[in-house]
Amino acid sequence: MDKTDYEYIVIGAGPAGVQMAYCMEKAGKDYIVLERNDRVGSFYQKYPRHRTLISINKKHNYFKEKEFNLRHDWNSLLCDEDDMSFFNYSDDLFPDAGLLVDYLSDFSKKFNLKVRLNTNIVKVHREAVLDRRHPSRFTITDQNGKVFTCKVLIVGTGPVLPHNPDIEGIELADTYQEHTLDLKEYENKKVLILGGGNSAFECADHLAGSAAIIHMCTRTPVKLAWDSHFVGHLRAVNNSVLDMYHLKSLHALRQCDTKKFVREDDGTITQTFEMELPHWSPPGTATFTSKGYDKVILATGWKFINIDLFDATCKPETHTDGKYVVLDEHWQSTVPDLYFIGTVMQSRDRRAASGFIHGFRYNVRTLSHMLGARYDDDQLPKKAFQSLDAEELSKFMIERVSTTSALYQMGQGYLCDVMVLKPNANGKSNGEEKMTGTADYYYELPREWVLKNDYFMSQENLLIVTIEDNHHRFPKMSVTEFFKPGDMNPRDCKCTAFPQGVYSAYKRGELQEELHVGGSLVVRADKKIFEGDNNPNRFTNKIKNLLHRQIGIGRGDHLERLFPQEQWEKNYRPWTQEEIEMRRQMEIAQKTVKSECRLGLVE
Known part of the structure; x- marks a missing residue:
């Protein structure tokens, strides 16, 4: 009979689940990874939709240390074998996403990781037990009714559901997950894309040469990664439409709050939106309509937890309208012994790189050590x-x-x-x-x-x-x-x-x-x-x-x-007091002009 009871169960065999499996295999832990699809890394068989990773693969870095070069290798998992570097799979700075599927599959086979495929978990239940070290016992049921049990549950399911806004007529829009990639469908069309992140701009870049006009709408200002230094904000590799907008090439970006979509008799879609206008006199909010859209695409991000997977005994708290699960300082949810790994780790990190492989691979390794220390009396490295x-x-x-x-x-x-x-x-x-x-x-x-x-x-x-x-x-x-x-x-x-x-x-x-x-x-x-x-x-x-x-x-x-x-x-020549004062006055003048422009006082 197949083994069904484990110390640790990991749900999801994406890069986070595979990384955790490697750490547990190396440490000799009693674990299994349960994956709903027929191969590891299956997310990257479809996503990103336009098939180019935005995680860099810079293999020539002057210095020779493997550890140093991992700074610029954003796709490899952490391991002791040099031949399992993603550098061996592509020379491209931004590789094809399909190579990541191959890499994760090879990685899993290379280290004989315990992954059970075609196992879709549909229900998670928790029983509280009287055990100081393991206060939980999780019962996990798959699509065939097969039951697995564990003391520690680790969820690494990645982006699981679209995070679509609540807008009247939203059903008229296509989604990032399902919109057609056939450029002929967009030739000389007017397209509206909702969203201001990398997936939205990824869509816009793909369509920029085919669509007649692209309007991008976002509720909040677009944040550029080169300004914020946060890898999850808009990357330069995706921002050609922003470039075209500022160089007056038809495509445009606006910050507004979409309220409604309506299908007109001619088959086009009309958008109704509100826009805050603090620079008007007096400041206020205006309602506009924009007509004639042939297609609307929702690219408003993901939810990183399927809350319906968990019954009332182990439903973790979430935040940001259910987008993220609430995690503590070592990635435990509000349910004891229930941890989350992978891109969801950005739930408590908006400054470093937890949303990408090159960040969460370290979080996962650290968590594996902390789990060993907490549950098995292992020493921290x-x-x-x-x-x-x-x-x-x-x-x-x-x-x-x-x-x-x-x-x-x-x-x-x-x-x-x-x-x-x-x-x-x-x-x-x-x-x-x-x-x-x-x-x-x-x-x-x-x-x-x-x-x-x-x-x-x-x-x-x-x-x-x-x-x-x-x-x-x-x-x-x-x-x-x-x-x-x-x-x-x-x-x-x-x-x-x-x-x-x-x-x-x-x-x-x-x-x-x-x-x-x-x-x-x-x-x-x-x-x-x-x-x-x-x-x-x-x-x-x-x-x-x-x-x-x-x-x-x-x-x-x-x-x-x-x-x-x-x-x-x-x-080194220090400035004179006169030079310091001249620089100070110049900066004051520059700031004054910028402020007046924002208020609409000067052209």
């Missing part, structure tokens, strides 16, 4: 140091930040490394680089979870290590201006366009200091980053000085400047 050697610790931390792909992709403090330092009570360095004691360096944990964890927050000496950029500190700066190096003279290099290592020192849960070591284009602090870099050790020197300030390890006088003082004076 860490590196142990048997002495507090300032040279060894600082070099390790700088090299880690210089090569890690996890902290790079899941930056802005979403995932972090944590170092717990435990000097001996009488451990004095007396100016030497070493101090007696130990240190544990933990890899890739959710920062919000760390900040609530009693063990970490009770430590006398704790360092949290992240990679962050600081674009959010400069919200009014144009993306084309945001490229200058950070101030390399002060200790705190927050004013930079580049990502950088950030080291936050805590004592018993209280933040003591936050050190930004300085960024670079390639985010390497372990090598010379340009010709004339006369102090490439300044990054490790900053960590040495931090360790001295916070714990007393070693000396605190290591050189942190890019140049020695005498050379700095040759290479």
